[in-house]
Amino acid sequence: xxxxxxxxxxxxxxxxxxxxxxxxxxxxxxxxxxxxxxxxxxxxxxxxxxxxxxxxxxxxxxxxxxxxxxxxxxxxxxxxxxxxxxxxxxxxxxxxxxxxxxxxxxxxxxxxxxxxxxxxxxxxxxxxxxxxxxxxxxxxxxxxxxxxxxxxxx
Numbered sequence: 001x002x003x004x005x006x007x008x009x010x011x012x013x014x015x016x017x018x019x020x021x022x023x024x025x026x027x028x029x030x031x032x033x034x035x036x037x038x039x040x041x042x043x044x045x046x047x048x049x050x051x052x053x054x055x056x057x058x059x060x061x062x063x064x065x066x067x068x069x070x071x072x073x074x075x076x077x078x079x080x081x082x083x084x085x086x087x088x089x090x091x092x093x094x095x096x097x098x099x100x101x102x103x104x105x106x107x108x109x110x111x112x113x114x115x116x117x118x119x120x121x122x123x124x125x126x127x128x129x130x131x132x133x134x135x136x137x138x139x140x141x142x143x144x145x146x147x148x149x150x151x152x153x154x
Contacts, residue, residue, distance in 0.1 A: 019039055045066025061082060
């Protein structure tokens with residue numbers, strides 16, 4: 001038994017203040033890793049706070065995700081916003097049937113912390129029916145693209 005190549009994991013989960021707290025401690029390849037998180041329902045969504053220590057680096061992620069279908073009754077939609085050790089990010093999705101078509105939209109954004117990098121933005125619109133789909137994609141680092149294809153259930 002080689003102790004330096006072993007992996008040990010301990011995890012504790014407990015309900016705290018209407019949420020769930022988790023602590024995970026692991027030892028893998030002679031390195032200690034620690035992860036702590038807390039999730040809780042807030043205003044119809046889920047707030048999530050995470051902190052970690054891995055490879056001598058501290059990481060974090062604070063986010064909020066919510067289904068907006070109760071607010072936008074005609075759309076199945078979600079929003080997810082947060083910040084982590086890399087930057088600030090967000091994502092919005094929406095789906096709706098339009099006549100005989102299924103319409104799906106997704107927009108994502110990330111603003112990196114520090115450095116000279118600007119915001120990373122992307123969005124996609126997909127229209128599909130039983131015969132196939134057409135998807136228009138565009139991102140801040142790429143030209144607009146049109147993807148056409150077909151989907152089937154096997």
